[in-house]
Amino acid sequence: MILLQANQIARLFGADVLFKNIQLEIADHSRIGLVGRNGAGKSTLLKIIAGLEAPDEGQIAKNKTATMGYLAQDTGLASDATVWDEMLEAFAEVRQMESRLRMLEQHIADAQDHTSDAYTRLLKEYDQLQHDFTEKNGYGYETEIRSVLHGFQFDESFYEQAINTLSGGQKTRLALARMLLQKPDILILDEPTNHLDIETLAWLENYLQNYNGALLIVSHDRYFLDKVVSEIYELSRHRMRHYKGNYSRYLDLKAEQLQSEWKAYEKQQQEINKLEDFVARNLVRASTTKRAQSRRKQLEKMERMDRPQGDEKSAHFLFDIDKPSGNVVCQLENGAIGYDEEVLAAPIDLDIRRQDAIALVGPNGIGKSTLLKSLIGALPLLQGEVHLGTNVSIGYYDQGQADLNSRKTILSELWDEHPTTPEVTIRNVLGGFLFSGEDVDKPIALLSGGEKARVALAKLAMNKENFLILDEPTNHLDIDNKEVLENALIDYQGTLLFVSHDRYFINRIASKVIELSEDGSKLYLGDYDYYLEKKREEAEIAAMLADSDNSQPSAPSTGKQTFQQSKEQQKILRSLQRKVAEVEDNLATIEETLHNLEKAMAEPDVLEDHVRLTDLNSQLEAAQSQQESLLEQWETFSLELEEYQG
Known part of the structure; x- marks a missing residue:
């Protein structure tokens, strides 16, 4: 059933067109993702669909019985009431x-004449109301509230606040929690993943996958879109296109569509060139004039295709370094963080090495x-001391862009920090971040969140430090510019430590993950998918051990285990032993590789060939780095094995 249709919708600003001829259809149980660049008009379109703004052209047709809920991005709940x-x-x-049910129950209990019409009407109303009450989860709504609040990280201590x-x-x-509890038939969410940590994001994904109504969502979180939506509407260059499938499928279909459009366009261009050439050569010749005129009419009637347009202009930049750091970049042992002697997390241990790319995650x-x-020294540690390695220079990205001066223009923000750099160089850098012409004279105070983010990244790129510490660098960036940032960081030759809730971003960038909790820090030697896999394994082991403990008799133990307990423990033990053996095999292979590379570099003809020697040395450094990572894995698995056996 169709719940809503947007027909030929347009938003105009005088002669300027934000979007036009927009067609969109929402059916029951639709799972729609609306994507597009910052400034394309996504939030404006959502407001028009939600009925908060009127379109300049076109109309919205909504099923009269369908309820609708709309939540704008960063909308806070304003209320004097308690959470509960x-x-x-x-x-x-x-x-x-x-x-009403309680009232009817009282009337039924007080009734004297059980044969009267009034009593019969009471029973009939009560039966119908009880049925409706049950249908609307009347006996479980408090449990539902607790479940949703728990999903958003609110425990019972918040209920009376x-x-x-x-x-x-x-x-x-x-x-967002209240909107989900209201369960409208059409739920419209503008950037619902803002301010959510990874655990809450995972909960929200699962909740929305099972949502009974239709969903229309704007999000720049690619992982979230892949999990939740089943169709994509792309708003680009003032128009809309529709694709079936999740975000990854949309990218594939879009690429196929562009390739098909180019083929059709090139084929038509060849046909046009052929006809124009025939007309030019034969129009003046008496014997072929009629045929030439026929071809010319064919050209005039031809509906010419527009030149296919690829992706809109994206930022393009790199993070260079002035000079490399030593192998040891940053170390912290037994550290503690917090405020006013209140410890948030401890003990924290860090051992960051050159060219590490580490994601810091946690609630x-x-x-x-x-x-x-x-x-970076902006706040004191409650315990411990930070040790930086040789030649380490730190570049810091603040998620709130607090280091930007709101009284300056974009150009002066960079030029004042690099006064000896020619203006043309500064403008070229800003051009890479999509600021060109008069854009560079805009005051920082008037910029959007995405524009401020690009200015902060431009400043970071200008400084060329070898250790980048980034706090939520993808906030406010649209998907295309996130991908540009990812590619720039992948090519970066320095060291990275970053905080991000963008799981796709973490997976592309991180080679290690550090989880921060009240109990301190824990290192995982892999990307985000590896981290998730390890967390699942840890949860399974903990559950097995808990089951094993719970199954123990209350009487003093005789030292004998049940068959099932022994079987579970042997399964865990074999898994850990297999991982240790696998890492040891990989270590043996990499050691042989190192030996062969060192042997090759010692050959006389190689020593005289600078290019080949440099190439072998690069391979050697990569192999040594891999060996170091494998040794860390071996230590982690071996320690787990010892603890379990002990």
């Missing part, structure tokens, strides 16, 4: 039904940004 009372408001109708005393991020999460409020600021 505000969530109850989502079930106002159900609670009214509940009150007044909403107006909470932080902005908490109010935003509560606004909101655990102190990830605090740790980054402590490493």
Whole structure:
């Protein structure tokens, strides 16, 4: 069933067109992702669809019985009520039904004449109301509230807190929680993943996958879109295109479509050239004039294809370094972070080596940004001392762009820090970040979040430091510019430590993951997928051990295990032993590779060939780095094996 249709929608600003001829259809159970560049008009279109703004052209046709919920990005819940009372408001109708049921029960109990028509009407109303009450989860709505609040990281200690005393991020999460509890037939969400940590994002994905209504979502989180949506509408160059499938499928279909359009366009261009050539050669010849005129009419009637347009202009930049650091970049042993003697996380151990790319993950409020600021000296550690290696120079990206001067223009923001650099060089750098011509004279104060992010990244690129510490660098960037940033960081020859909630970004960039918790830091030697796999294994082992402990008799142990307990423990033991053996095999292989490379580099003809020697040395350094990573894995697995056997 069709719930809503947008027909020929346009938004105009005088002669300027934001978008035009927009067609969009929402059916029940639709899972729609709306994508496009920052400034393309996605949020404006959502407001028009939600009925908050009127279109300049076209119309919105909505099913009269369908309910709609719209949540703008970064919308905080404004209320003087407590968290629990505000969530109850989502079930106002159900609670009214509940009150009516209690009243009817009292009337039925007080009735004297059970044969009267009035009594029969009471029973009939009660039966119908009880059926409706059950259909609307009347007996489970409080459990549902607790489940959703728990998913958004609100435990029972928050239930009686007044909403107006909470932080902005908490109010935003509560606004989304209440919207989910209301369960509208059409749920429209503009950037719902803002302010959510990775654990909450995973919960929200699972919740939305099972949502009964239709979804229309704007998001720059590619991982989220792949998990939740099943069709994509792309808003680009003032028009809309529709693709079936999730975000990854959309990218494939878009590439295929562009290739097909180019083939058709080139084929038509060849035909046009052929006809024009025939007309030019034969129009003046008496014997062929009629045929030439016929070809000319054919040309005039031909509906000419527009030249296919590829992706819109993206930023293009690199992060260079002035000089490399030593192998040891940053170390911290037994560190603690927090405020006013209140410890957020401890003990924290870091051993960051040259060309590491480390993602720092953990729940909101655990102190990830605090740790980054402590490493650069902006905040004191409660315990421990940071040791930087030789020639280490730090570049820091602040997620709030606090280091940008709102009174300066874009050009002066960079030029004032590099006064000896020619203006043309500064402009070229800014051009790589999509600031050109008069754009560079815009005041920082008037820039959007995405524009400020690009200015901050431009400053970072100008400084050429060898250790980049980045706090949420993908915030405010659209998907295309995220990919440009990813490619620049992949090619970066320095060292990276970054905080991000963008799981796709982490997976592309990180070679290691450090998880921060109240119990301190824990290192995982792989990308985000490897981290998830290890977390699942840890959860399974913990569950097995818990089951084993729970199955022990309350009487004093005789030292004998049940067959099932022994079987589970042997399974865990074999898994750990297999991993240790696998790493040892890989170490043996890499050691042989190192031996062969060192032997080759010692050959007289190689020593005289600078190019070949440089190439072999690069291979040697890569192999040594791989060996170091394998040794760390071996130590981790061996320690787990020893602890389990012990």
